[in-house]
Amino acid sequence: MLKNFSNVTQRLRRLSSQELDVSGTFQSFLIDLLDEGKLTLDVTRVSVWLFDDLDKPSELINVANTDWQGDELPVQLPALTYENFPAYFSAINSGQSIDANDAAADPRTSEFQECYLTPNHIMTMLDTVIFKNGIPHGVVCCEGNNGVRTWHKDEIAFAEMIADCCSRRLLVKELWQLQLQLTDMAFKDPLTGLSNRRFLMDNAKREISRHARFDHPFSMMMLDIDHFKKINDNHGHETGDLVLKSFAEICVNTLRLEDCMCRLGGEEFIVLLPNTPVNSAMVIAERLRQEIEQSVISTPSGEITITSSFGVAEVNTNLPFGHSLKAVDHAVYQAKAAGRNCVIPAQ
Known part of the structure; x- marks a missing residue:
């Protein structure tokens, strides 16, 4: 009792x-x-x-x-x-x-x-x-x-x-x-498991504020898979989805733990590179470009190799993130015009 x-x-x-x-x-x-x-x-x-x-x-x-x-x-x-x-x-x-x-x-x-x-x-x-x-x-x-x-x-x-x-x-x-x-569900891309555009925009604001406060360099890169439409057209969308998933895994395994990779949409991706000056970001992007080029993706339709075009920019912490996003997008456009499978710095 x-x-x-x-x-x-x-x-x-x-x-x-x-x-x-x-x-x-x-x-x-x-x-x-x-x-x-x-x-x-x-x-x-x-x-x-x-x-x-x-x-x-x-x-x-x-x-x-x-x-x-x-x-x-x-x-x-x-x-x-x-x-x-x-x-x-x-x-x-x-x-x-x-x-x-x-x-x-x-x-x-x-x-x-x-x-x-x-x-x-x-x-x-x-x-x-x-x-x-x-x-x-x-x-x-x-x-x-x-x-x-x-x-x-x-x-x-x-x-x-x-x-x-x-x-x-x-x-x-x-x-x-x-x-x-x-x-x-709200912040992750269900196909690749990467963070999505919504997370990117929220996280970029926080990172810009943090880097501006401590006056640290902050860079980013945009990746666009070359001729991805041909993969869907020739092998089907299921194979295309498998390529996107494999592409994301290759990138995540190559990038640093502190880097944040997001799927912007379709075959476009963004990587935020904290505490990284633009010259170092170019080195990281070139290393990633080579890794993607050398990788072989196994699919039910056979082995597929891909390349990707890169744009790299240092984020201007004094301006809205959209300004840097446009700059790096233009750099990718220049990389495509230059023959694809290359890294171009934003002007």
Whole structure:
């Protein structure tokens, strides 16, 4: 029985209201709740197990555990299968809390006796269900090795509050992941995986402001795949898409980590080169031009080689980005007029 039930629930409410970084592991943003449960219920360990599939669960996967140190996770997360523990899975799917006073004798948990209870000296268990949209999503498992124990209704209620707090945090993490996906959709080109024009314009403004503030050189290049229309006409648009994806991979693997490559549209691409004077940008562009020229792209239609025309410019941080964009676009036009597959600096 919990002493001062009102006090411990108030402490849990305050704990669950704190802001957390949900970008990490389940362990990192659930462990404070589990530690609170372990301390308040005076048990050996508390852990969270989540179903692998909400519609047709076949496994429970251990995603957080008070036995684990910090954010360090096992190389392979422990898992329970429905095939080996059908009674336990059925009990969880019922949605009812499992108050196994004597875990070895309780039919809902006795399946664990030989493989887990006896080796780890676990004698009592209190498992409460984590719900998602009213459907069991997992379980908070509280285990004790201090003998058989009769779980009081206040202890069961507190453990259920722990499970509800976990449920809310899991929902916040899911919403955060959804937001990341929506952001990717808004700012990434779905074909190549590169950032898109919208991201380019937003990022360019930030980079211009940063480089102007510190008076650092800032350059950019535009790339246009030569005769790309012929690839689509001769081999089809599916092959053309494959060439665009391969082209993007070649460029990203050749450029520096700090460089930002975006798909402007069609077969046109922009690369922002932070902290780079225009003479260095010309060297980078020439190295990339050679890498593209020497690469062979394998497609269902056969091996394809491509070239690209480049325009390079130093970004004028005193003017809107569109001014530099027009300059580098004109340089690409000059590269095309000069016979393609070359690098031309903006005038």
